[in-house]
Amino acid sequence: MSEEKVYIATNGVKVIYKQKPRKYDFHHVIFVFSGFLHAKPGNYDFANALNDCPCDVIWICDNFEDMYTYYLCVDMDFKVEQAVIEFMFFKLQELGLTLSKSTVTGFSKGGSSALYYGLKLNVPNIVTTVPQMHIGSYVHNYWNHVAKHMMGDNYGVINQNYLDKLLPRLLKQDAHLDKNIYLLTSEADMQYEPEIAPYLKDFSKYKNFNLLKTYSAFVREHNQVTGHHTALLLGIYYALASEAVPRYCDGAVNFFGSQPHGNPKPSGEPYVDLRVLRIVGDRLFIDGVALLRGYDVAEYSDLNYTLVLEDKQGGVTTLPLAKGNQPYITKQLFDGKYLTIYDKAVFTTYQHKGVDMSVLAKGTYQLSVEIALKNGIKATQAIKNERGLSDIQSGNYRVFVKDGAFYLSVL
Helix, strand or coil: CCCCEEEECCCCCEEEEEEECCCCCCCCEEEEECCCCCCCCCCCCCCCCCCCCCCEEEEECCCCCCCCCCCCCECCECHHHHHHHHHHHHHHHHHCCCHHHEEEEEECHHHHHHHHHHHHCCCCEEEEECCCCCHHHHHHHHCHHHHHHHHCCCCCHHHHHHHHHHHHHHHHHCCCCCCEEEEEECCCCCCHHHHHHHHHHHHCCCCEEEEEEECCCCCCCHHHHHHHCHHHHHHHHHHHHCCCCCCCHHHEEEECCCCCCCCCCCCCCEEEEEEEEEEECCEEEEEEEEEECCCCCCCHHHEEEEEEEEECCCCEEEEECEEECCCHHHHHCCCCCCCCCCCCCEEECHHHCCEEHHHCCCEEEEEEEEEEECCCCEEEEECECCCCCCCEEECCEEEEEECCEEEEEEC
């Protein structure tokens, strides 16, 4: 994928984008709209996954005046929408293409945008995953700083309702039914019932509407739907780029996967993977994964972590650690047979503010993590340097590796 570029629309709005050229004789373009990632924009979804796609791919960044906008508006001024439409047609002309040779796609927020522009511009191919249909309510409830950027600092329910109706109105009024729409979703997504289910009848009017539903045990949250089905989505993109439009049987795909079950005899073997280690002032910042093999950690209440510091005389000092949520760990540590939920098997520090080392006496301590499950099973495991992290020193504190394990010296 190329470096970022900027297109300045006639209304002065800057459209930031990246573009990958086509290969060989493929004559198609995919416009990619991105979802939320961080507090501020700058992400390009599926950048790596689509890098080998044989057609032109254009990623449009949802960064307008340094904030997300759903590619629509700032302070209810739809200048962003005007600029995006102008940019898309400019690119089509530059590539010698028409809308008939294009696909719009996106995930979550990007899925809403792909659906919006696909319906509004009558794009023949729309690939959308877990979109929000009620944009105003969604940003109001979950991304308030984005809501203020889009609707103004003093926005009210009228502004919110206006944005809520944009997509449903387009969907209900669209009379161009010869579209190929692929909607990937899951009932495990908490957004399914309020955002998707009420509009399935409206979607069904299209001649080639495909409802792709996952019931995979690995899909338990909104942000797991897209990533778990990258292969399916790539298959659709490659087919559309090849002018081979997929039509699924009865317009439906229900993916259940192998439905693995839990291990009836968990080993309980401790597993600790240190991923972040740094010192700032008197505080030690430490993050990683810690679990007992085979035991579910689906809720924060399923376990507790303690940082254990043992000195040379066998004395032990313990400092409490906090927990985090990283659902991808469940997939990462899947053994291919038994499914164990490790979503919450993340140790970190409270509010990511580090642990206070000023309470420690001078000396050298070996670092370990105690993993205590709510069923009473617990184990303490030394923190090993599995990732080749470097020794660090700051002020009176030094963390170093000896015989593959981490030690802390207070000077």
